[in-house]
Amino acid sequence: MEEVLSKFSAVVEHPYEKLNKRKEETGIKIVGCLPMYVPEEIIHAAGALPIVLQEGDEPITLGHSKIQSFFCGIVRSIVDLALKSNLDFLDAIVSPEIDLPINGLANILQTNMQIPVFRIYQPPFPEKSTSPDLLLREIKKCKSSLEGLTGQEITDERLRRSIEIYNKNRSLLREMYEMRKNKPGILSSVQVRSIVMASMLMLKEEHNQLMENLLSKLKNKNPASKNKVNLVLSGSVCEAPPIDMLNMLEEAGAVIVNDDLYTGARYFCADVKVGNGSLLDAIVKRQLTWPIPCPTKIDEGIDWGDYLIDLVKSSKARGVIHLVVKYCQPHEMYYPYLSKRLAKAGIPDLKLEFEHETISMGSTKTRIQAFMEMIKKR
Amino acid sequence: MEEKKKYLVNRVKTTKEVQNMMIEYYSGLQTAHQDGKFLAWTFGPIPFEIMRAMDIRFEHLESYGAYLAARSGQQRLKELSEADGYSNDVCSYARLTRGVAMLHERGETASIPNVLIVDLPDFLVAIRHCPLQGSVYDYQKRLLNKPGFCLDTMPIHSEEDYQESIRYMRRQLEEFIVFLEDLTKTKLNFDRLKEIMGYVKEGAVIRKRMLNLCKARPAPINTFDHFISLGPAHTQRGRKEAVEFWKRLEAEVEERVNNKVGVIENEKFRLYWHNLPIWFRVGRLSETLAKYGAVLVSASYTHEGFYAHEPEKIDPEDPLTSIAREESWLSWLSSDINQSAYLLQKEIEDYSIDGMIMCSHRTCQFVDVGEYDLADLITRKTGVPNVVIDADPTDPAFYSDAQTETRIQAFMETLESSKRRSAASLQK
Numbered sequence A: 001m002e003e004v005l006s007k008f009s010a011v012v013e014h015p016y017e018k019l020n021k022r023k024e025e026t027g028i029k030i031v032g033c034l035p036m037y038v039p040e041e042i043i044h045a046a047g048a049l050p051i052v053l054q055e056g057d058e059p060i061t062l063g064h065s066k067i068q069s070f071f072c073g074i075v076r077s078i079v080d081l082a083l084k085s086n087l088d089f090l091d092a093i094v095s096p097e098i099d100l101p102i103n104g105l106a107n108i109l110q111t112n113m114q115i116p117v118f119r120i121y122q123p124p125f126p127e128k129s130t131s132p133d134l135l136l137r138e139i140k141k142c143k144s145s146l147e148g149l150t151g152q153e154i155t156d157e158r159l160r161r162s163i164e165i166y167n168k169n170r171s172l173l174r175e176m177y178e179m180r181k182n183k184p185g186i187l188s189s190v191q192v193r194s195i196v197m198a199s200m201l202m203l204k205e206e207h208n209q210l211m212e213n214l215l216s217k218l219k220n221k222n223p224a225s226k227n228k229v230n231l232v233l234s235g236s237v238c239e240a241p242p243i244d245m246l247n248m249l250e251e252a253g254a255v256i257v258n259d260d261l262y263t264g265a266r267y268f269c270a271d272v273k274v275g276n277g278s279l280l281d282a283i284v285k286r287q288l289t290w291p292i293p294c295p296t297k298i299d300e301g302i303d304w305g306d307y308l309i310d311l312v313k314s315s316k317a318r319g320v321i322h323l324v325v326k327y328c329q330p331h332e333m334y335y336p337y338l339s340k341r342l343a344k345a346g347i348p349d350l351k352l353e354f355e356h357e358t359i360s361m362g363s364t365k366t367r368i369q370a371f372m373e374m375i376k377k378r
Numbered sequence B: 001m002e003e004k005k006k007y008l009v010n011r012v013k014t015t016k017e018v019q020n021m022m023i024e025y026y027s028g029l030q031t032a033h034q035d036g037k038f039l040a041w042t043f044g045p046i047p048f049e050i051m052r053a054m055d056i057r058f059e060h061l062e063s064y065g066a067y068l069a070a071r072s073g074q075q076r077l078k079e080l081s082e083a084d085g086y087s088n089d090v091c092s093y094a095r096l097t098r099g100v101a102m103l104h105e106r107g108e109t110a111s112i113p114n115v116l117i118v119d120l121p122d123f124l125v126a127i128r129h130c131p132l133q134g135s136v137y138d139y140q141k142r143l144l145n146k147p148g149f150c151l152d153t154m155p156i157h158s159e160e161d162y163q164e165s166i167r168y169m170r171r172q173l174e175e176f177i178v179f180l181e182d183l184t185k186t187k188l189n190f191d192r193l194k195e196i197m198g199y200v201k202e203g204a205v206i207r208k209r210m211l212n213l214c215k216a217r218p219a220p221i222n223t224f225d226h227f228i229s230l231g232p233a234h235t236q237r238g239r240k241e242a243v244e245f246w247k248r249l250e251a252e253v254e255e256r257v258n259n260k261v262g263v264i265e266n267e268k269f270r271l272y273w274h275n276l277p278i279w280f281r282v283g284r285l286s287e288t289l290a291k292y293g294a295v296l297v298s299a300s301y302t303h304e305g306f307y308a309h310e311p312e313k314i315d316p317e318d319p320l321t322s323i324a325r326e327e328s329w330l331s332w333l334s335s336d337i338n339q340s341a342y343l344l345q346k347e348i349e350d351y352s353i354d355g356m357i358m359c360s361h362r363t364c365q366f367v368d369v370g371e372y373d374l375a376d377l378i379t380r381k382t383g384v385p386n387v388v389i390d391a392d393p394t395d396p397a398f399y400s401d402a403q404t405e406t407r408i409q410a411f412m413e414t415l416e417s418s419k420r421r422s423a424a425s426l427q428k
Helices: A002-012 A015-026 A040-045 A073-083 A100-112 A131-150 A156-182 A189-201 A204-218 A243-251 A279-288 A304-314 A329-344 A361-377 B014-034 B048-053 B061-070 B074-083 B092-106 B131-144 B159-184 B190-215 B223-228 B230-235 B240-258 B279-291 B300-304 B319-335 B337-350 B371-382 B401-427
Strands: A030-033 A049-052 A092-095 A117-119 A229-235 A254-259 A319-325 A349-354 B039-043 B057-060 B123-128 B148-152 B269-274 B294-299 B355-361 B386-391
Touching: A002 A015, A002 A189, A002 A204, A015 A030, A015 A049, A030 A040, A040 A049, A040 A131, A040 A156, A049 A189, A073 A100, A092 A100, A092 A131, A100 A117, A100 B131, A100 B337, A100 B371, A117 A131, A131 A279, A131 B159, A156 A189, A156 A204, A156 A254, A156 A279, A189 A204, A189 A243, A229 A304, A229 A329, A229 A361, A243 A254, A243 A361, A304 A319, A304 A329, A319 A329, A329 A349, A329 B131, A349 A361, B014 B039, B014 B057, B014 B061, B014 B223, B014 B230, B014 B240, B039 B048, B039 B061, B039 B131, B048 B057, B048 B159, B048 B190, B048 B319, B057 B061, B057 B230, B061 B074, B061 B092, B061 B230, B061 B279, B074 B092, B092 B131, B123 B131, B131 B148, B148 B159, B159 B319, B190 B240, B190 B294, B190 B319, B223 B230, B223 B279, B223 B294, B223 B300, B230 B240, B269 B300, B269 B337, B269 B371, B269 B401, B279 B294, B279 B401, B294 B300, B300 B319, B300 B337, B319 B337, B337 B371, B355 B371, B355 B401, B371 B386, B386 B401
Parallel strands: A030 A049, A030 A092, A092 A117, A229 A254, A229 A319, A319 A349, B039 B057, B039 B123, B123 B148, B269 B294, B269 B355, B355 B386
Antiparallel strands: none
């Protein structure tokens, strides 16, 4: 078990150095996807390795010359990594155009890197009749750019195979989440973070193998300790949750049983359902019916408040931690609404804010401890 | 007797009408709403023309935010929104809107002196030029539990995208009309819309000519006055009265050009303003620049939006395509750095710009992202220097007079020495 877990953590530690090395060794084309929701299957079918670009852990220095300090950490960090040539191993970038800092990031990378940037504009309204046509056009455009990049035609056969591999990966990750929900504490939240992030950074075929190995071991495992407080993590949107904060929560007696994070359930919650129609239409449908509500979308059909309340109930959790990235305006905009809805439903919640440079550890710890005390007394 | 303050800027008289126009506009909203007209809260540059044609009243978030900011009415509203859980990193317009809704919730709409608090809406309308405007709309809609419609714009990076965007917008406008008709149980009178579009065109053509008059030396009007007249450009667009206003303004500006009357005496530097105005410092900044003989002659916000792009091509007989073209144009400007750079460079040539003020607005990420690249690119290509000033459109918490004025002073010295250098090289 430890052995397979260490493989996931090895992937996520200094990932760019490893990817650079992989590229040198194999010559594979690597395409960086900006968060969130890039349909990676298409990149995979073009014979390239899609990765979801992650925030680096270095302090931002050169990046300050290209972007103001009041943008979220991941955007500033990726600009900084690019300027420091840490992303030179990339052959192209795909931007999902979901949000303005992300669209702006694509522009900054295009201006400052010598690689093509392909864009897939994702209309934010899943329910509007105008959305599928536009998204299909965007995906077709990106598909043909990717074919040009790799020289590999994306045939139906190749795309079908990639979809199968990706659906399998999502289903394995969901199975892991089910196990964690039913046996709280079976994996620490930092371990879960590494497992999901590794999926974003490696070939899915390889990740699938590791996942099968992990799941077979997890089946026989029982959590080490009981009497913990079950919590759900929410938010943290494009960025992965900070490791220190996750550790602090668990040290204070919490166990994370579920989440709606992008480096989490949000990433793997939606399969491409292949039916009788075209594969691209199936991808469009999946993109437009992402089941976890997102503050960058305007989805009249679902409500983030309702979603969280259901998630807490179905996961037998006792509270919610909102992980809020400083300067993530879409998330900050919805936080008061979510907090109000949870309060009405009698679910305690705590907002923890973090940014690239600093987390105020002392005060965060005190707030977490007070929150845990409050829940335990209920 | 107290001595009357002497201003360095000789403001045009016509824009002084704007204050009353806006007060009348907001009080008109209230009376009409009380008389049973529908009232919408709107976010972003939505197609007001269609709502006007259906006799629907609309409050426009950004104009209202500017109105509140200019009257120091914003402080209480922001405190309320922050007490409600909002971080002050959130868009300041959004916080103001939330504050207005909270005043209603608390029954305190009369608590801010000299500020007219608009009624709660019957429904909401937004256009997602800035994706956050979509989020502002969506959360307000959920909190207020009102119906709403949000138009989308796609990012544009090519002529092909632009054409696609026009088609995309046109289809959405048709759906928007159906939404309004269902809600108000009234059919849109298309002839009325065409008539309104005729006024939009007439007003925009005059406004464009008036903007162009600023190419003259000395500049007859400065961009701060253009900023002030954006209130009517939003809220009065498509009305005969607006056309009359633009005519009066154009006549006054033209007369100044003919008589070589400048908006300041001894014009030395002609500047460009990039980004939204700082609504609570329009007057003071105008005076600060004037001290150095500097005048703002052009700005991205005033010179590209509000149908300033090819107004002669507006076709009143095909209002939906004309609206779709304008919305797509705005989207192109905001999503593509090459397009912004191309236009900025052209403005620099057309208006003989000596320097650029790049305003970095703390809570308005939409207009800030990529600004440094744009400034570098233009300065490299044209040699025109730039200065970045930190501010916010409506929140004074993110603005410092002292810091801004020191930066402006240093920038003026830069301009001075670059003028000296070019004069010396001409002598050689």
